[in-house]
Structures are given as structure tokens and as C-alpha cells.
Amino acid sequence: MQNFTxxxxxxxxxxxxxxxxxxxxxxxxxxxxLTYGGGSIKANGVYDQVRKALEGFELLEFGxxxxxxxxxxxxxxxxxxxxxxxxxxxxxxxGSVIDGTKFMxxxxxxxxxxxxxxxxxxxxxxxxxxxxxxTLPATGSESNCFAVVTRAxxxxxxxFSSPLIFPRFSILDPETTYTLSPRQIANGVVDAxxxxxxxxxxxxxxxxxxxRFAEAILRTLIEEGPRTLADPTDYAARSNVMWCATMxxxxxxxxxxxxxxxxxxxxxxxxxxxxxxxAQTLAIVLPNLLWVQRTDKREKLVQYATRVWDCQDGNExxxxxxGIIATRTFFEAMGNPxxxxxxxxxxxxxxxxxxxxxxxxxxxxxxxxxxxSEKVLEILALAR
Amino acid sequence: MQNFTxxxxxxxxxxxxxxxxxxxxxxxxxxxxLTYGGGSIKANGVYDQVRKALEGFELLEFGxxxxxxxxxxxxxxxxxxxxxxxxxxxxxxxGSVIDGTKFMxxxxxxxxxxxxxxxxxxxxxxxxxxxxxxTLPATGSESNCFAVVTRAxxxxxxxFSSPLIFPRFSILDPETTYTLSPRQIANGVVDAxxxxxxxxxxxxxxxxxxxRFAEAILRTLIEEGPRTLADPTDYAARSNVMWCATMxxxxxxxxxxxxxxxxxxxxxxxxxxxxxxxAQTLAIVLPNLLWVQRTDKREKLVQYATRVWDCQDGNExxxxxxGIIATRTFFEAMGNPxxxxxxxxxxxxxxxxxxxxxxxxxxxxxxxxxxxSEKVLEILALAR
Numbered sequence: 001m002q003n004f005t006x007x008x009x010x011x012x013x014x015x016x017x018x019x020x021x022x023x024x025x026x027x028x029x030x031x032x033x034l035t036y037g038g039g040s041i042k043a044n045g046v047y048d049q050v051r052k053a054l055e056g057f058e059l060l061e062f063g064x065x066x067x068x069x070x071x072x073x074x075x076x077x078x079x080x081x082x083x084x085x086x087x088x089x090x091x092x093x094x095g096s097v098i099d100g101t102k103f104m105x106x107x108x109x110x111x112x113x114x115x116x117x118x119x120x121x122x123x124x125x126x127x128x129x130x131x132x133x134x135t136l137p138a139t140g141s142e143s144n145c146f147a148v149v150t151r152a153x154x155x156x157x158x159x160f161s162s163p164l165i166f167p168r169f170s171i172l173d174p175e176t177t178y179t180l181s182p183r184q185i186a187n188g189v190v191d192a193x194x195x196x197x198x199x200x201x202x203x204x205x206x207x208x209x210x211x212r213f214a215e216a217i218l219r220t221l222i223e224e225g226p227r228t229l230a231d232p233t234d235y236a237a238r239s240n241v242m243w244c245a246t247m248x249x250x251x252x253x254x255x256x257x258x259x260x261x262x263x264x265x266x267x268x269x270x271x272x273x274x275x276x277x278x279a280q281t282l283a284i285v286l287p288n289l290l291w292v293q294r295t296d297k298r299e300k301l302v303q304y305a306t307r308v309w310d311c312q313d314g315n316e317x318x319x320x321x322x323g324i325i326a327t328r329t330f331f332e333a334m335g336n337p338x339x340x341x342x343x344x345x346x347x348x349x350x351x352x353x354x355x356x357x358x359x360x361x362x363x364x365x366x367x368x369x370x371x372x373s374e375k376v377l378e379i380l381a382l383a384r
Numbered sequence: 385m386q387n388f389t390x391x392x393x394x395x396x397x398x399x400x401x402x403x404x405x406x407x408x409x410x411x412x413x414x415x416x417x418l419t420y421g422g423g424s425i426k427a428n429g430v431y432d433q434v435r436k437a438l439e440g441f442e443l444l445e446f447g448x449x450x451x452x453x454x455x456x457x458x459x460x461x462x463x464x465x466x467x468x469x470x471x472x473x474x475x476x477x478x479g480s481v482i483d484g485t486k487f488m489x490x491x492x493x494x495x496x497x498x499x500x501x502x503x504x505x506x507x508x509x510x511x512x513x514x515x516x517x518x519t520l521p522a523t524g525s526e527s528n529c530f531a532v533v534t535r536a537x538x539x540x541x542x543x544f545s546s547p548l549i550f551p552r553f554s555i556l557d558p559e560t561t562y563t564l565s566p567r568q569i570a571n572g573v574v575d576a577x578x579x580x581x582x583x584x585x586x587x588x589x590x591x592x593x594x595x596r597f598a599e600a601i602l603r604t605l606i607e608e609g610p611r612t613l614a615d616p617t618d619y620a621a622r623s624n625v626m627w628c629a630t631m632x633x634x635x636x637x638x639x640x641x642x643x644x645x646x647x648x649x650x651x652x653x654x655x656x657x658x659x660x661x662x663a664q665t666l667a668i669v670l671p672n673l674l675w676v677q678r679t680d681k682r683e684k685l686v687q688y689a690t691r692v693w694d695c696q697d698g699n700e701x702x703x704x705x706x707g708i709i710a711t712r713t714f715f716e717a718m719g720n721p722x723x724x725x726x727x728x729x730x731x732x733x734x735x736x737x738x739x740x741x742x743x744x745x746x747x748x749x750x751x752x753x754x755x756x757s758e759k760v761l762e763i764l765a766l767a768r
Contacts, residue, residue: 001623003399008392014640015387206620209604209627216596223592236590239385243593243640252636256398256627 001207001256008251010143011169014243016235018171019046022053025131025169026088033060033086035077035101037067037093044179046135050092060084065093068271068278069100070152071115078107078114081128089130091167094184095139095191098132099147102165105130118149118160127164133171136180137242138188138279140195140249142170148268155272156360172246174238182229185241186335187279189225192245193218193330194282198261199254201290201300202367207257211303214253217244218308225334262365263289266376269353274345283336284343287328288382292375294320296368340383350380385591385640392635394527395553398627400619402555403430406437409515409553410472417444417470419461419485421451421477428563430519434476444468446488449477452655452662453484454536455499462491462498465512473514475551478568479523479575482516486531486549489514502533502544511548517555520564521626522572522663524579524633526554532652539656540744556630558622566613569625570719571663573609576629577602577714578666582645583638585674585684586751591641595687598637601628602692609718646749647673650760653737658729667720668727671712672766676759678704680752724767734764 013021026032032054041047051059062077081089081104091101106124107114116122134142141147145166150157177185200214221244228237247253266289267281276284294301298320305311305323314322328338337343354373357363365371371379397405410416416438425431435443446461465473465488475485490508491498500506518526525531529550534541561569584598605628612621631637650673651665660668678685682704689695689707698706712722721727738757741747749755755763 001399001620001627003402005395005397007395011389011391012639013389015385018387206623208607208624209600209631212600212604213597216593216600220593220596236385239590239640240592243385247593255396256623 001205002258004256006251006255007163008143008166010167012143012172012246013169014172016173016175018173019049019133019176020053021171022050022090022133023057025171026054026057026090027129030088031058031060031084031086032088032090033062033077033081033084035065035089035091035093035097035104036061036063037065037097039063040179041092041135044135044176046092046133046176050090050133060086065097065100067096068148068150068157069096069103070150071103071118072152074100074103074107074149075114077104081108087128089128090133091130092133092135094134094136095141098134098141098167099139099149101130101132102141102147103149104128105165106162115151118158119151119156121160124162124164127162129168130165131169131171132167133173133176134242135176136184136188137172137177137245138191140192140246142167142172143246143250146249150272157268157272172242174235174242177238177242178233180232182335183277185229185232187277188245189221189241189334190279190283190331190336192241192248193221194263194279194286195248196221196253197286198263199257199259201297201304202258202260203297204299205257210253210255210257215304215307217248217253220244222308222330225330229334258367260367262371265357265362265365266353266379269356270345272356273349273352274343276343276345280336280343283331283338284340284383285379287324287331287338288379289371290324290327291382292379293366293371294324296366296370338383340380347381347384350377353380385589386642388640390635390639391547392527392550394551396527396556396630397553398556400557400559402557403433403517403560404437405555406434406474406517407441409555410438410441410474411513414472415442415444415468415470416472416474417446417461417465417468419449419473419475419477419481419488420445420447421449421481423447424563425476425519428560430476430517430560434474434517444470449481449484451480452532452534452541453480453487454534455487455502456536458484458487458491458533459498461488465492471512473512474517475514476517476519478518478520479525482518482525482551483523483531483533485514485516486525487533488512489549490546499535502542503535503540505544508546508548511546513552514549515553515555516551517557517560518626519560520568520572521556521561521629522575524576524630526551526556527630527634530633534656541652541656556626558619558626561622561626562617564616566719567661569613569616571661572629573605573625573718574663574667574715574720576625576632577605578647578663578670579632580605580637581670582647583641583643585681585688586642586644587681588683589641594637594639594641599688599691601632601637604628606692606714609714613718642751644751646755649741649746649749650737650763653740654729656740657733657736658727660727660729664720664727667715667722668724668767669763671708671715671722672763673755674708674711675766676763677750677755678708680750680754722767724764731765731768734761737764
């Protein structure tokens with residue numbers, strides 16, 4: 001096991017009815033800026049529940065945060081918060097709303113060019129405290145210190161992190177997710193699955209507990225994902241998917257082990273250039289990346305096939321391939337095509353993706369830093 | 385899944401050499417009271433490492449904290465801290481040192497009878513901040529808000545908790561544990577194993593991720609426990625046992641599921657009356673409790689036998705019994721006898737144990753509150 005620091009101070013309040021706890025969790029007397037996305041929370045009643053729980057608090061609002069939240073729009077929220085002297089941010093929504101609100105939390109007290117926090121990874125010295133009400137299980141942003149923001153002008157989609165942007169609390173009420181579309185649920189399950197794989201499918205590191213925790217999340221997603229797609233109001237299934245998504249990216253399974261993240265990095269470019277959903281890009285890239293990297297990842301791929309997909313028969317090469325095929329089949333069954341042609345992305349722009357990765361100094365990628373521009377092109381070619 | 389709150393703010397610094405991080409973790413200018421046990425940290429070099437890392441800090445010392453730390457001795461530390469105006473506590477040792485230090489942290493600013501914090505579960509309104517350097521993987525105390533303290537005068541061994549007694553940080557360097565005796569390691573493995581079982585072997589609660597996390601810890605302990613006994617300086621094996629012990633009782637696997645804790649409650653009386661090591665009492669009580677409760681726990685016992693012990697053959701009753709036998713065999717193989725006669729505890733004092741549980745209003749016990757005094761006697765009779 002590698003040395004590590006693990007710290008996750010977010011308080012999770014999980015279960016039906018927990019939105020009522022908001023009035024205890026938000027600091028007394030806070031001037032709260034409520035942030036949200038396209039307004040689905042108004043249609044599904046979550047907005048009303050939140051306002052009711054916070055009766056008596058001073059509430060401001062900033063909506064319209066996009067999927068893949070943009071710096072340009074978020075800066076309007078930053079200016080609103082500064083002008084109105086908000087001192088607590090409450091993000092109500094999915095990963096994009098939460099990521100965008102994390103950026104705002106760091107940007108509001110920032111002196112200088114706020115984009116530097118993202119693009120130059122300059123460390124904030126302060127951030128507004130924030131909490132979340134999660135309405136879309138997927139990214140794990142409700143319980144980590146990461147955020148991804150896109151600059152619309154340049155289509156730069158970049159992750160940043162700071163210990164100051166951990167939410168103080170996150171409310172996870174599975175019932176708030178009943179009205180999500182099948183596509184949103186499928187995306188969430190695939191996102192959580194790939195987060196887990198990025199921290200697990202690398203090389204053995206004498207960390208059997210982390211391995212088994214990762215396998216626990218993967219097996220549970222495989223079991224509960226289709227169940228929750230089939231019956232959106234099955235409380236148990238929705239709860240389990242929600243808890244898996246949080247556990248997939250709260251730092252736990254990645255503690256002390258090598259990590260990959262090449263699938264995410266390549267996927268971000270597909271989203272930025274072609275507008276694909278984040279999870280769609282992961283479903284496209286991952287199976288092909290695993291195949292291209294099958295020699296590097298051989299030991300863990302065999303373990304994955306055996307323990308997660310119960311591939312017991314055949315030699316290692318056979319089982320390894322079965323595991324990759326099972327992954328692809330699972331994504332497809334959840335409703336996420338795994339080929340670029342399903343999204344009308346042609347190969348004429350593969351070069352542009354590599355150029356952008358190079359310009360950002362992101363290459364080489366992977367846990368061994370051996371995914372070069374040639375390998376990225378090979379992965380994309382397989383993904384046609 | 386049941387509703388739950390999960391919150392664990394302790395920062396974990398894991399790995400060889402992490403004691404050097406102390407000078408960044410302890411607040412600048414703090415007046416530190418270093419607490420420890422019988423002095424093993426002086427023999428194995430940990431004491432010197434800690435003092436070196438904290439050069440320049442004002443350091444006070446309070447040693448001699450016993451296994452099963454006593455209120456009477458701890459109060460001397462409380463008085464020392466008050467007189468010397470210590471403002472940070474650093475526990476260096478195992479679960480007893482950490483538990484004792486947690487009590488001190490709450491007792492130092494307490495006005496009134498300090499024993500009330502334990503016996504009457506009165507909630508502290510303040511506590512001194514504390515950190516730990518863990519030298520014995522077992523109790524999980526390094527990353528939770530629980531502590532067990534014994535009043536020597538009455539032999540009351542009682543658990544209490546407060547969110548204020550979470551350590552701010554805990555340093556887990558597996559190399560500090562190389563000098564532990566086989567008995568200490570065996571106790572630690574059994575303790576972590578039984579902590580996991582208390583939160584897992586109850587009844588199904590639609591919580592497959594929590595189940596699989598618990599099974600992950602149990603399987604890893606079964607694999608790594610004998611390995612670390614055989615070679616105390618195998619860094620990987622010792623690391624894995626250490627991380628399992630933390631994960632077994634940091635709130636994670638117990639979130640949203642029913643919990644038992646009857647084995648611990650009965651075991652505490654055996655320690656208080658007969659001086660057995662905590663883990664020895666668990667090894668004695670658990671297999672017999674599982675047998676007595678085999679109808680209540682049937683579904684989870686079968687799952688446990690199948691998934692943790694790979695009992696695939698035979699009907700449910702057969703597998704269930706095999707799982708219980710495997711548990712007993714594992715404890716014995718680790719060096720923990722599972723019968724009271726191995727510790728010269730006779731049945732003449734079984735009644736006293738039940739009387740004490742009744743006096744403390746602890747009965748009935750278990751996740752269904754159906755372990756009555758009769759069942760406790762049945763468990764003890766089987767344990768002869």
C-alpha cells in the first residue's frame with residue numbers, strides 16, 4: 001500500500017425526509033444563496049421542500065447552472081453573491097450544480113482572475129461554506145473536494161480541487177431522484193462505475209481491502225443499476241445506487257493505490273468538442289482503453305473479470321477479454337452506446353482531441369504514464 | 385436502507401514515516417500533553433520519533449494509562465492538564481490510550497462530576513482537541529467518537545460517545561506495530577473482526593453495499609491476519625490489518641443498517657469481572673451467540689458462510705453451521721481460545737454477569753432486543 005492522507009469531513013444525511021434537517025445544518029442567521037440548474041427542482045417539488053425547511057432564513061437564488069457548468073455563467077453567480085453579501089451557498093441539484101457552486105465558493109472571496117483557480121490550479125486561501133441537496137446520484141461531488149468547470153469561450157473543461165470546497169453537509173434523499181429520466185440514471189450509474197474503475201483497474205498494490213471495496217461498489221451497481229432503471233420508485237434500489245455513487249469518489253477506495261483517470265481526461269475532450277454527456281464519453285472510452293492497456297493492466301483485469309463478473313472459466317486471456325466485453329455489454333444495457341458512431345462523432349476530429357491534450361500538457365496519461373498520443377488515437381479508432 | 389447520518393472528520397495519515405507529519409498537524413504554539421500507556425513506546429522508539437517531530441513545541445507527559453483505562457487513573461491526567469493548562473492532547477498508543485485520552489479531552493473542561501460523562505451519558509459541551517499516533521491496530525478508536533472507560537472501584541466498564549472526541553488527526557504507521565506481541569496482534573484482528581460482525585450479522589436491510597464492505601473487511605482479516613502473525617515485519621500484511629481495523633469501526637459499514645453489539649456488552653462484563661483481554665471475551669462470546677441466535681440471524685448467517693467462508697455446499701442449515709465453526713476455528717488459529725475454561729472462568733459467576741447487565745438496564749440485547757437474561761446464560765453455558 002502506498003502512503004496516503006484520507007480526510008473527508010462532509011456530513012452525510014441520508015434518507016427520505018432528510019431535507020427537513022436543513023434548518024439545523026445551515027448556520028443560524030446565514031444569508032443563503034440557493035443555487036440550482038435548469039429548474040427541474042421546481043417541477044419535482046424539491047425547491048418547495050428546501051424553501052419550507054429554510055423558512056426564516058434570508059434566501060437568495062441563482063439558477064440556470066448548466067450541465068458542464070461554464071465559468072462565464074458561474075461568474076454571474078459570483079457577482080450576485082458578492083453584491084448581496086451571501087455567506088453560505090446551498091447547491092440543490094446534481095454534480096454540475098454542485099461543481100459550479102464549489103467554483104463559486106472559491107471564487108467569491110478570490111482577489112484576481114478567478115479562472116486561475118481552475119486553469120492554473122492556484123490554491124484558494126478561503127472559500128464560502130457550502131452544503132448540498134443532491135438530486136442526481138452520479139459524480140460523488142457531494143462528498144469530495146473536486147470540481148470540473150468549462151470555459152465556454154475556449155471549450156476548456158478542467159478539474160480543480162481544494163480542501164476548502166468540501167461541502168459542510170450533503171443531504172441525500174433517494175425520493176428526490178424518482179423523477180430523473182432513464183438517461184440521467186444510466187449516466188449516473190456509468191459515471192459511478194467508471195470512477196470506481198479508474199481507482200481500481202491499474203496494477204496490484206498490496207491493497208486487498210481497497211480492491212474489495214471497489215469490487216463491492218461495482219457488483220452493487222451491476223445489480224442495482226438495472227433494478228432502478230426498471231422501477232424508478234423502488235426506494236431500496238435508488239438508495240443503493242445513490243450510496244454507491246457517493247462511495248465511488250469520496251477518496252476512500254483511492255486511498256493508498258495507483259489511479260488511472262485517462263478515460264476521464266479523454267472523455268472531457270469529447271464533451272468539450274462534441275457536447276456528449278460526461279457518462280456517454282466514459283462508456284465510449286473505457287472498454288477500448290482497457291483493451292489497449294490490457295498488457296499493463298493484465299493482473300487487475302483478470303481479478304476484475306473473476307471477482308466482479310464471475311468469469312471463472314478459461315485461461316487468463318479469455319477471462320480478461322470476457323471482463324471487458326461484460327463491461328461494454330453492461331453500459332449498453334443501461335442505455336449508453338459505447339461507440340462514437342452512435343453519437344455521430346467522426347474520426348476526422350480525433351487529431352484535434354490529441355492536440356488539445358498535448359496543448360494542456362495532459363499526455364502521457366494513465367497510472368504508468370504510458371498512454372501517449374498514439375495510444376489515444378488507437379483508443380479512439382477502436383471506439384468508432 | 386435505514387436513514388442515517390455519516391460524519392467522520394478525522395484526518396488519517398497512513399504509512400511509514402508519517403510521524404514526521406506531526407509538526408504540521410499539531411496546531412502551532414500548542415501546549416501538548418502527550419499521553420501513553422505502560423511505556424512500550426519508549427522501548428520501540430516511537431516515543432523518540434514523536435518527541436523529535438515535535439521539537440520546539442511545549443510538551444507535557446502523562447503515562448501509565450492501563451489496558452481498559454480507569455477513570456481513577458485518567459483523572460490524574462485531567463488534573464495535570466488543568467494545572468498545566470495543556471490545550472492539545474496527543475495520544476500515542478493503542479485503543480486504551482486513545483479511549484482514555486478521549487475521556488480526558490471531554491473531562492478537562494467539564495464542570496461537575498466527570499464520571500457523569502460516562503455513566504450518565506451526559507453530553508460534553510466542549511472538549512480539548514486531540515490527535516493520535518496509533519501503535520496497535522484493533523479498536524478503531526483512532527477514527528471514531530467512541531470511548532470505553534472503566535471505574536476501578538465498581539468494575540463498571542462503560543462506553544460513551546460525543547462528536548467532540550473525534551481525533552483531529554491520526555497517524556497510522558504500520559512499522560510502529562512491528563514490536564507488538566503475537567497476542568496483541570491476534571487480539572487486534574479478532575477485535576476488528578467482531579466489530580465488523582456486530583454491524584453485519586443481523587438481518588437483511590436492503591443495504592448490499594454495506595454488506596459487501598463488511599465482507600471485504602472480514603475476508604481481508606482472514607487472509608492477512610495469519611500472514612501478519614507469521615511475519616510481523618511484513619509491511620504489506622501489517623498495513624492491511626491496520627487499515628481493516630480502522631474501517632471496521634469508523635461508522636462506514638454501520639451506516640443505515642441494524643446493529644447488534646450484544647457480544648461486546650457481554651464481553652465487557654467478562655473483562656470487568658475476570659480481567660480477560662477485550663478480544664478474548666469477544667472470541668468466547670461471539671461463536672456461541674451466533675449459535676443461540678441462529679434463527680434470528682438465519683439469512684445473514686447463510687450469506688456470511690457463503691460469501692466470507694466460501695461455504696457453497698450443503699443446505700442452508702449446514703452452511704450456517706459451517707460458517708459459525710469456521711469463525712471459531714479462525715479465532716483459535718489466531719491464538720484466541722474460544723472457551724471460558726481456557727481462562728479458568730467457572731460457571732459459578734454467570735449469574736453475576738446477568739445481574740450486572742440487569743442493573744445497568746442493558747437487557748434485552750441484540751438488533752431485535754430479544755437477548756434476555758435467559759439467553760445470556762445459555763450463551764455463557766455454551767462457552768464453558
